[in-house]
Amino acid sequence: AKEPARVLVTGAAGQIGYALVPMIARGVMLGLDQPVILHMLDIPPAAEALNGVKMELVDAAFPLLKGVVATTDVVEACTGVNYAVMVGGFPRKEGMERKDVMTKNVSIYKSQASALEKHAAANCKVLVVANPANTNALILKEFAPSIPEKNITCLTRLDHNRALGQISERLNVQVSDVKNAIIWGNHSSTQYPDVNHATVGGKPVRELVADDEWLNGEFIKTVQQRGAAIIKARKLSSALSAASSACDHIRDWVLGTPEGTWVSMGVYSDGSYNVPAGLIYSFPVTCANGEWKIVQGLSIDEFSRKKLDLTAEELSEEKALAYSCLS
Ligand code: NAI
Numbered sequence: 001a002k003e004p005a006r007v008l009v010t011g012a013a014g015q016i017g018y019a020l021v022p023m024i025a026r027g028v029m030l031g032l033d034q035p036v037i038l039h040m041l042d043i044p045p046a047a048e049a050l051n052g053v054k055m056e057l058v059d060a061a062f063p064l065l066k067g068v069v070a071t072t073d074v075v076e077a078c079t080g081v082n083y084a085v086m087v088g089g090f091p092r093k094e095g096m097e098r099k100d101v102m103t104k105n106v107s108i109y110k111s112q113a114s115a116l117e118k119h120a121a122a123n124c125k126v127l128v129v130a131n132p133a134n135t136n137a138l139i140l141k142e143f144a145p146s147i148p149e150k151n152i153t154c155l156t157r158l159d160h161n162r163a164l165g166q167i168s169e170r171l172n173v174q175v176s177d178v179k180n181a182i183i184w185g186n187h188s189s190t191q192y193p194d195v196n197h198a199t200v201g202g203k204p205v206r207e208l209v210a211d212d213e214w215l216n217g218e219f220i221k222t223v224q225q226r227g228a229a230i231i232k233a234r235k236l237s238s239a240l241s242a243a244s245s246a247c248d249h250i251r252d253w254v255l256g257t258p259e260g261t262w263v264s265m266g267v268y269s270d271g272s273y274n275v276p277a278g279l280i281y282s283f284p285v286t287c288a289n290g291e292w293k294i295v296q297g298l299s300i301d302e303f304s305r306k307k308l309d310l311t312a313e314e315l316s317e318e319k320a321l322a323y324s325c326l327s
Pocket residue numbers: 010011012013014015016017041042043046087088089090091108128129130131132133155156158159187237238239242
């Protein structure tokens with residue numbers, strides 16, 4: 001039998017945490033043959049709620065769950081973890097300046113980076129979910145220099161899955177038959193959902209949809225604005241789909257993407273596709289042997305180029321803002 005893997009979930013008492021921890025305990029993230037020990041971190045005002053989640057995990061009697069650590073202590077939470085899913089963060093509240101929210105998150109991700117660097121298992125894989133996800137991941141990377149940059153990623157798989165979902169609805173086909181959409185850039189409303197290389201049953205999505213106006217307009221906007229649409233409908237954030245997509249992200253990273261298929265991940269840019277190096281930017285990637293690789297050589301038309309650049313610009317600005325919050 002395999003040794004249990006230790007999985008940290010920060011912000012575990014929150015909306016996404018509540019949807020995510022049972023998925024992890026059921027083997028959705030790491031596979032049905034992988035026992036897990038959950039490490040759940042939240043802040044003192046949420047300690048009681050966090051303990052309630054722990055009680056439910058015990059009550060659910062998950063066969064794969066070999067232990068639960070529920071704590072408000074960052075060091076205890078990070079110690080020995082093999083995977084870190086960073087969902088905790090400071091949300092933007094009405095009337096708050098962007099800079100004030102950024103300052104809070106920069107300080108959270110800076111201190112959690114240090115704790116992970118010192119106490120996590122060697123080769124710990126990190127997924128940042130909390131917004132601003134790309135920039136939080138970048139701060140984490142900067143302040144955990146001994147963690148290899150290839151181990152620090154952010155979640156854009158939800159956006160990727162949303163794109164697959166929209167195409168499947170439009171074409172009335174199974175979502176599992178839609179392949180190779182791409183989310184480029186920031187997990188924000190400037191992200192670029194690109195279906196120029198996407199297929200259904202081997203046929204190009206653009207030919208099957210045969211409506212460029214929709215693909216270049218409403219489709220993009222729907223995917224970009226989907227988070228806001230869910231909040232409007234549910235009065236709460238998209239926790240179910242975010243949790244499920246976080247599991248998809250880690251599972252494909254660890255177990256590999258199927259032959260001929262890529263997924264979208266926010267990763268450290270090496271300058272591929274003329275995206276400035278040194279940003280955490282969402283690219284199409286394939287995964288094998290626990291490592292992601294940016295898919296190379298895809299053609300980028302003029303329409304797409306502008307969109308790739310626009311979201312890169314936003315990320316460069318966010319990066320500058322984050323650095324200005326450090327001092
Ligand atoms: P939530 O507010 O329900 O939960 C956040 C939790 O984080 C709370 O329990 C809070 O106490 C905790 N927290 C705050 N500061 C912390 C710290 N320093 N250390 C540990 N925990 C801390 O929010 P929800 O709905 O669960 O969303 C979490 C984050 O995920 C938000 O930032 C949201 O914007 C983001 N998100 C990202 C998505 C993506 O695709 N990348 C999709 C949906 C949400």
